Amino acid sequence: MLHYQLKNLSDDDILLVRVSASNQYGTSEPCTLTSPIHIKFRTRVPLAPSKCPEVIRFGESSIKMSWDVPLDDGGFSIIGYQIEKTERAGNFWTIVNEVPVTDTKYIVENLQENSTYHFRVRAINSVGLSDPSPSTLLILFKIKEVSEPPYFKDEIQDICVEWGKSAEFSCEVVGIPTPNITWYKSCCQIFNGRKHKIDTVGNEQLLTINNVDYDDSGDIECRAKNKVGSACSKGKLDVYAPAKVKLSDYYKKGLRYFEGDTMKISIQFFGKPRPVILWSKDGKTIKNNRHTCIRNLEKYTTLVVQKVSKADAGVYHLYVNNLHGNDSVDIPITIIGKPKTPGKPTVTNVTNHSIEICWPESTIETSTNGYIIEKCDLVTGIWRYAMSTNTCQATINYSERNKKYKFRVRAENALGVSEPSKHCEILIKEEVKEKTSSDELYDSNKEDKSLDTDRIIGGVLSKYIIYEELGRGAFGVVHRAVERATGKVWAAKFIKCRPHEKEAVEHEIYIMNCLHHRKLLQLHEAFEQPGEIVMILEFLSGGELFDRLISNDYTFTEEDCISYMRQICQGVQHMHHKNIIHLDLKPENVMCVTKDSTGIKLIDFGLAQKIEDGKSIKVLFGTAEFCSPEIINFEPVSFSSDMWSLGVVAYVLLSGYSPFAGDDDQETFAYINNIDYDFDDEAWENVSEIAKDFIANLLVKDKRERMTIDEALNHPWLNPQKKLAPGQMDSGYEQITKKTELPTENHKEYLERTRNKDKDFDLLPIGCLAHESAIFRREGDFGVLPRELVMEMPECAPEIVEPLVNMCSYEDSSVHLKCIITGKPEPSTTW
Numbered sequence: 169m170l171h172y173q174l175k176n177l178s179d180d181d182i183l184l185v186r187v188s189a190s191n192q193y194g195t196s197e198p199c200t201l202t203s204p205i206h207i208k209f210r211t212r213v214p215l216a217p218s219k220c221p222e223v224i225r226f227g228e229s230s231i232k233m234s235w236d237v238p239l240d241d242g243g244f245s246i247i248g249y250q251i252e253k254t255e256r257a258g259n260f261w262t263i264v265n266e267v268p269v270t271d272t273k274y275i276v277e278n279l280q281e282n283s284t285y286h287f288r289v290r291a292i293n294s295v296g297l298s299d300p301s302p303s304t305l306l307i308l309f310k311i312k313e314v315s316e317p318p319y320f321k322d323e324i325q326d327i328c329v330e331w332g333k334s335a336e337f338s339c340e341v342v343g344i345p346t347p348n349i350t351w352y353k354s355c356c357q358i359f360n361g362r363k364h365k366i367d368t369v370g371n372e373q374l375l376t377i378n379n380v381d382y383d384d385s386g387d388i389e390c391r392a393k394n395k396v397g398s399a400c401s402k403g404k405l406d407v408y409a410p411a412k413v414k415l416s417d418y419y420k421k422g423l424r425y426f427e428g429d430t431m432k433i434s435i436q437f438f439g440k441p442r443p444v445i446l447w448s449k450d451g452k453t454i455k456n457n458r459h460t461c462i463r464n465l466e467k468y469t470t471l472v473v474q475k476v477s478k479a480d481a482g483v484y485h486l487y488v489n490n491l492h493g494n495d496s497v498d499i500p501i502t503i504i505g506k507p508k509t510p511g512k513p514t515v516t517n518v519t520n521h522s523i524e525i526c527w528p529e530s531t532i533e534t535s536t537n538g539y540i541i542e543k544c545d546l547v548t549g550i551w552r553y554a555m556s557t558n559t560c561q562a563t564i565n566y567s568e569r570n571k572k573y574k575f576r577v578r579a580e581n582a583l584g585v586s587e588p589s590k591h592c593e594i595l596i597k598e599e600v601k602e603k604t605s606s607d608e609l610y611d612s613n614k615e616d617k618s619l620d621t622d623r624i625i626g627g628v629l630s631k632y633i634i635y636e637e638l639g640r641g642a643f644g645v646v647h648r649a650v651e652r653a654t655g656k657v658w659a660a661k662f663i664k665c666r667p668h669e670k671e672a673v674e675h676e677i678y679i680m681n682c683l684h685h686r687k688l689l690q691l692h693e694a695f696e697q698p699g700e701i702v703m704i705l706e707f708l709s710g711g712e713l714f715d716r717l718i719s720n721d722y723t724f725t726e727e728d729c730i731s732y733m734r735q736i737c738q739g740v741q742h743m744h745h746k747n748i749i750h751l752d753l754k755p756e757n758v759m760c761v762t763k764d765s766t767g768i769k770l771i772d773f774g775l776a777q778k779i780e781d782g783k784s785i786k787v788l789f790g791t792a793e794f795c796s797p798e799i800i801n802f803e804p805v806s807f808s809s810d811m812w813s814l815g816v817v818a819y820v821l822l823s824g825y826s827p828f829a830g831d832d833d834q835e836t837f838a839y840i841n842n843i844d845y846d847f848d849d850e851a852w853e854n855v856s857e858i859a860k861d862f863i864a865n866l867l868v869k870d871k872r873e874r875m876t877i878d879e880a881l882n883h884p885w886l887n888p889q890k891k892l893a894p895g896q897m898d899s900g901y902e903q904i905t906k907k908t909e910l911p912t913e914n915h916k917e918y919l920e921r922t923r924n925k926d927k928d929f930d931l932l933p934i935g936c937l938a939h940e941s942a943i944f945r946r947e948g949d950f951g952v953l954p955r956e957l958v959m960e961m962p963e964c965a966p967e968i969v970e971p972l973v974n975m976c977s978y979e980d981s982s983v984h985l986k987c988i989i990t991g992k993p994e995p996s997t998t999w
Contacts, residue, residue, distance in 0.1 A: 181207040214242040214291040217301035221251070221287050230277040235289045235301065237272060244293040251276065252300065254286050261288070261300075268292050284308050317397025318343030321371070324390055324403030330492075331409030331440065335377040339390050339401050342371050347392035347399075351375050354386035380407050382440060410493025411443035413486060422500035426583050431473040433499060435486055438467070443488040445469045450482055478503050507536045507579035512590040516561070521633050521650065523594060526561040527577050536579040542588065544574035551576065551588070565633055571596055628695040628702045634660060639935015646938040649704065658692055659934050661703040663943070672774070672943045673701045679776045682746055687739030689759075689771040706769075710760025711933035713768060713821075714919045718912050725909055726855060727888075729821045731766055732758070733814075734886045739770045740814065741877045744807045745969075747961075747990065751775040751787060751805070753813035754794045755820055756922065756940065759933065774943040779806065781961040781992070789953040791922075792836045793826045797869050800837050804960035808871035814880065815866025822859060823851040824914025827867070833953065843869050854908045858885045872962075966991035 177183070186200035215238040225232040237246065248268020252261040253276065264276055264287075279285065285307050291298040322340040329335040341347060351358050351366060358364045358375075367374040373392075377384055385407045391400045414436045425431050437443060445464050447454040454471065456462055461472045473480055481503040487496040511528030518524070525541070541562050543554040554564055554575070564575065576591040628634070628649075635648040638659065649660035663673050680691035693704040710716070713732060717724050736758060743750055752775040761767045775787055789795055796812035798805055819827045827845035830836040839845070845867065847860050862885040868874045875883065970988035977983045989995060 177207050212242045213296045214238045214293050214298045215240040216299040220302040220304045230275050232275045234273045238291045242293050248292045250290045252288050315396045316344040318347035318392035318399045320401045324401045326404040328406040329380050335380050337375040339373050340371050341392045343394050345394050347394040349373050350391045352389040408440045411439035411488040411490045413437050413495045413497045415497045419499050424502045425476050427505050431476045434470040437488050439490045443490040446487040448485045506583045507581050507586040509587045510577045510579050510589045513577050513592045515594045522563045522565050524563050529560045537581045540578045542576050638932045639938040641939025644938045646935045657707045659705045659707045663701045676774050679773045685742040687735050689769050708934045710762045713758040718916045735768050737881050744877045747779045749810050774941050783959050787955050792833050792953050793829045804958045806960045806962050808874045811874045815863050818863050822855050961992050963992045966995035
């Protein structure tokens, strides 16, 4: 290394130095210093920083500032900086840092909120302090909230969990202010609950997914957000499970198929990764072919066997397997063929109306759906269908005695019917007893009972034996029926009705269920069966009233008419006291209880309505002759409408004429509106004036002026000799003083004009309920008069419909007393 000392240099000289090498051959190119040399012999302090300090951040009680280095260090390296501050209140500068700051940035702490400050900086070298830099502008210090966007110190990790166990995810997230945390599964937010549990422990965020299922597989995301920013961390949940078969109880008991059917076994399985599926039978693996097909879906496997035969019966084995486990199930399969012949039936019991038989059950392998009982016609030798049953016993009704019966049984299932069994036979001997007429079947001592109209579903054959047909119409049929429990005879009315037609039948059942009176036809029971409703009605053996009046052996007098009208009014009185109007009172709806008795009953309550003030109803009248003026003119109807009809019925009974009958409905309407009737015909010659007064007080156009039912029953015509005791029913046999015979030729003409030709085919007159009931009328039918009417409750004095009853109660307990009171206007009550 070569050295050389430059001498005689002056202060503040600036030298640029270069060196060349030389020898006897010449001089090299010079080597020059990269920068000039500034010669300084005297020491001095550095220059002051040229700019004022700059505040770059505010803290909770501090500020951070920075400044530039001085342009001249005074010939010596800068060893630090001194920061000075002063408050606005004075010019006294204080040193902030006791030790020089080597950096050009510094955090000034312990500042007071809402105070004002100036700051300046001095540079320091080995010689000393520089002059101060320019001071900052006046700074008002306010605490600024420290904020920091959230970020994840620990990210969510992917996990794999067994099916049915719990999965736990965790991550650590920080941020100022504390961020809000939300969790997402496959982009759908999840919340705290039974399935998911979300916890926070310090900065650690925890998510637990209980009882994981395959649907829980997917992306799990934690999102953190505060007012500064947001961040998220994602992980993945993978659920694995050992292979498992889920077999329903339906399969555990085994399956049964008929020969020729398609066997289809569909079983659910689980497992992840997806299991391998293997079907086998009798140790042999089942594969797809023309006869067998295996379909494997994501969670189901299905085995389909076409046109099964006996060879396909056996135990089918399903095996599933994956990396985590395996499972298997066995499904017994039975193939059913045509049923085998049942055993020979035997007679177990004989009653007055039926024969009970039983037979051995068919073998299990043949699987019967039921049995068919056949009865042999001994005249032709032909076996005919008798009945069907799904048990190994049957009760067969018979109607003839002193006759031999043969029975045999066939089993049936979906494949067909078996060969018949051996037959059994029995002789039913004739009982020696007196001949019974239909009148003897009428029971005058039947007890009234109310039905639960909300529970009429059931089978009529389980409680009644159905005998001969008494009458038939387009929509119904009436049979004689015997109650199994009591042996009593009833009329069973079978009504065919579609679902939308049930309302009319159910309404008649409701009305009859409200009426319990000896002068009204009684409803005993009702049943709802598929496609029909069955009404069990009181059995009447007598005919219509007019049939009795025109019979050759009957002498008709005014006294008889009084008896009939009093009974009719007694029935109507019961209805009106129950707030029910009949709306279809006419001779055709009055029937004798027996052939020889003068006792009668009102029938057919298909148009009857319970009075509800202001309620609108639609009524299909069968004839206009008995309609009141308010019905014809679409005015409100009430009890007085029935009273008009009673006047017309009395007129027809006494004379045989219909007072307002015209050639058509329009002419009839005109007669009714004009009250166009008289008593001039010779048929009225032998009728009392008091009878005409009775009619005249009913056929009044102003409905308010007509007699009420109570006034009618108290009219002198219905009480010529004595008044009946309260509650006493007219027997129909009372002796009346007047014995003048009334002509019935007009009655015969009336009956011929109004008689329904279907009645000629009825076995008994009660059979007319199958074709003449008001519920069978249809709008548009011939003779049907439709009317939209409003019901009106007439003004009446208060009446106690349901009185108070005595009560017994414990001391300190509550007692509920109830009574029902009617009246219009609404009566006030005091206790």
